[in-house]
Amino acid sequence: MCPSQPVDTNGNNACHDCPVAQSGPCQWLDSSLRDRLVAASVQKSFRQGETILPSGQPPAWVGIVLSGLVKISTIDEQGNEHVLQLLHPGEMVGDLFGSPALFSFDAATDTRLCLTQRSSIKEAFDRNPEAYAAHLRIAMRQLLEQHFAQLAMRGRNSLQRVAYWISTQTPDTGTDRLLSVRILLSRRDLASLLKMSVETVSRNLHQLEDRGIIRVITPERLEIVDAVRLRLIARDQDSRLKENLLRQGWEWGARSVNLPRYTPKAGQRPALAVRP
Amino acid sequence: MCPSQPVDTNGNNACHDCPVAQSGPCQWLDSSLRDRLVAASVQKSFRQGETILPSGQPPAWVGIVLSGLVKISTIDEQGNEHVLQLLHPGEMVGDLFGSPALFSFDAATDTRLCLTQRSSIKEAFDRNPEAYAAHLRIAMRQLLEQHFAQLAMRGRNSLQRVAYWISTQTPDTGTDRLLSVRILLSRRDLASLLKMSVETVSRNLHQLEDRGIIRVITPERLEIVDAVRLRLIARDQDSRLKENLLRQGWEWGARSVNLPRYTPKAGQRPALAVRP
DNA sequence: CGGTATTTTGAACTATCTCAACTGGGGTGG
DNA sequence: CCACCCCAGTTGAGATAGTTCAAAATACCG
Numbered sequence: 226m227c228p229s230q231p232v233d234t235n236g237n238n239a240c241h242d243c244p245v246a247q248s249g250p251c252q253w254l255d256s257s258l259r260d261r262l263v264a265a266s267v268q269k270s271f272r273q274g275e276t277i278l279p280s281g282q283p284p285a286w287v288g289i290v291l292s293g294l295v296k297i298s299t300i301d302e303q304g305n306e307h308v309l310q311l312l313h314p315g316e317m318v319g320d321l322f323g324s325p326a327l328f329s330f331d332a333a334t335d336t337r338l339c340l341t342q343r344s345s346i347k348e349a350f351d352r353n354p355e356a357y358a359a360h361l362r363i364a365m366r367q368l369l370e371q372h373f374a375q376l377a378m379r380g381r382n383s384l385q386r387v388a389y390w391i392s393t394q395t396p397d398t399g400t401d402r403l404l405s406v407r408i409l410l411s412r413r414d415l416a417s418l419l420k421m422s423v424e425t426v427s428r429n430l431h432q433l434e435d436r437g438i439i440r441v442i443t444p445e446r447l448e449i450v451d452a453v454r455l456r457l458i459a460r461d462q463d464s465r466l467k468e469n470l471l472r473q474g475w476e477w478g479a480r481s482v483n484l485p486r487y488t489p490k491a492g493q494r495p496a497l498a499v500r501p
Numbered sequence: 502m503c504p505s506q507p508v509d510t511n512g513n514n515a516c517h518d519c520p521v522a523q524s525g526p527c528q529w530l531d532s533s534l535r536d537r538l539v540a541a542s543v544q545k546s547f548r549q550g551e552t553i554l555p556s557g558q559p560p561a562w563v564g565i566v567l568s569g570l571v572k573i574s575t576i577d578e579q580g581n582e583h584v585l586q587l588l589h590p591g592e593m594v595g596d597l598f599g600s601p602a603l604f605s606f607d608a609a610t611d612t613r614l615c616l617t618q619r620s621s622i623k624e625a626f627d628r629n630p631e632a633y634a635a636h637l638r639i640a641m642r643q644l645l646e647q648h649f650a651q652l653a654m655r656g657r658n659s660l661q662r663v664a665y666w667i668s669t670q671t672p673d674t675g676t677d678r679l680l681s682v683r684i685l686l687s688r689r690d691l692a693s694l695l696k697m698s699v700e701t702v703s704r705n706l707h708q709l710e711d712r713g714i715i716r717v718i719t720p721e722r723l724e725i726v727d728a729v730r731l732r733l734i735a736r737d738q739d740s741r742l743k744e745n746l747l748r749q750g751w752e753w754g755a756r757s758v759n760l761p762r763y764t765p766k767a768g769q770r771p772a773l774a775v776r777p
Numbered sequence: 778c779g780g781t782a783t784t785t786t787g788a789a790c791t792a793t794c795t796c797a798a799c800t801g802g803g804g805t806g807g
Numbered sequence: 808c809c810a811c812c813c814c815a816g817t818t819g820a821g822a823t824a825g826t827t828c829a830a831a832a833t834a835c836c837g
Contacts, residue, residue, distance in 0.1 A: 704785085
């Protein structure tokens with residue numbers, strides 16, 4: 226599948242500069258297998274919003290995200306779209322075994338994929354079944370990412386989720402200088418992914434701006450002014466507490482003082498809670 | 502891994518009545534491979550609440566759930582446990598490649614697992630790498646289930662989620678007769694899984710009882726009185742509308758009348774929304 | 778049976794959603 | 808080139824589902 230060297234639209238051998246050569250499934254394939262897959266692969270670009278693999282379709286190919294973001298989403302009975310997961314470069318689109326997709330895969334941003342014929346994959350994998358291991362690793366990564374994403378939604382209020390999202394979009398370096406970030410997703414997709422309404426996203430963004438943590442240059446471009454405080458907010462709820470301690474006299478912390486809420490006694494299981 | 506015939510604690514060959522012989526990964530393994538794995542496998546039981554694989558541990562074995570439910574969970578900085586996913590019989594516990602678990606795997610109910618030495622698996626799979634395909638299928642199933650579970654949380658209010666959960670616990674037969682259901686999970690786990698507080702779970706359960714849809718016998722045992730209406734509520738929000746139409750004069754439907762909220766115009770993308 | 782843990786009930790509070798109106802940029806066609 | 812339209816984003820105000828805290832009731836267990 227993610228052939229290391231698929232032929233691009235010009236017929237050139239594009240694998241030597243494949244952006245996911247080190248992160249995609251190909252990293253675990255030996256060169257002979259890769260060569261076999263190259264022949265059956267093409268790269269293809271999708272515009273933001275384009276559907277890559279519609280729900281219900283048994284995929285004729287399997288794709289690896291090369292660049293951009295792919296959203297797994299579905300539209301419910303009321304016509305509301307729900308973004309379930311974002312796929313990053315190196316991850317898979319489409320079932321290797323040909324099961325029809327149960328959700329829709331769309332380009333969340335402009336996207337480039339490496340598409341490989343399923344029929345060719347099957348043939349190649351029958352000969353080199355260890356290649357399945359590579360895809361298993363990717364599948365498990367996607368599962369793990371999904372769990373993390375879910376966890377990030379739990380126990381965080383909307384402001385924290387927005388802050389968290391922004392901080393995931395930046396290199397993890399502790400830069401204290403101005404950092405420009407491009408929000409690739411539309412407000413709608415972002416809101417759905419963060420499980421809140423568009424309005425709330427907007428309000429939170431501007432609340433962060435009012436607090437001098439970010440600057441909203443254009444709707445899709447923003448600057449991180451105070452990366453430290455951003456992460457502090459994103460981190461967890463008791464960042465509120467910390468932040469209040471730092472700049473006391475703010476009027477929305479009253480409840481924070483009630484922490485800690487968790488005082489385990491011997492043998493008592495910790496309380497489960499969705500909201501901290 | 503899920504050897505079809507692991508030796509149980511009595512040294513007997515237990516595979517011929519393996520409960521997941523048809524649904525677990527073994528279904529795709531040929532008998533020679535299964536035989537090889539049998540030798541390295543044992544069945545083991547865990548009590549509700551016991552930790553099967555602690556977070557941070559590189560697993561020495563890989564397990565297949567035979568019966569019961571395993572929860573993937575984590576405890577956040579405030580000591581709140583978050584249940585991220587439930588694993589059902591036939592699904593996998595522990596990374597095949599030996600990566601340390603990033604979340605904790607615990608028995609959500611009394612549970613029985615089939616554990617296979619990772620070292621033996623590796624050896625066996627190196628010879629029969631197609632076995633990875635079987636595990637890839639399972640991994641993709643878990644991912645899919647996770648997406649469905651997430652979707653079930655979206656666009657449903659707490660009452661609907663509870664109703665949905667109950668209805669998933671019953672055989673899908675359209676029984677109109679009294680059906681007894683055992684809630685295997687503790688209220689805490691259930692609440693966390695359904696992303697609500699314990700109190701709300703309780704209130705919803707009793708609201709369903711007041712409406713004559715279920716009967717709460719004991720906290721962990723309940724009867725479904727009206728499976729049809731239960732599913733109607735679980736289904737989606739406009740079940741409210743339907744239910745109001747059927748038995749009009751109920752006082753909590755006012756807003757439902759505002760439906761439909763989605764009136765797409767040509768070329769307009771559907772509105773994204775988290776809550777219907 | 779007494780003590781403890783869980784579940785239930787009640788009441789107040791608040792984060793977030795919904796609805797609705799406003800803003801501004803980009804493209805289109807006159 | 809300008810006026811207009813259209814749509815994404817923003818802002819405001821009100822409504823509400825669900826949380827939190829606290830206390831009562833019930834189930835569980837030795």
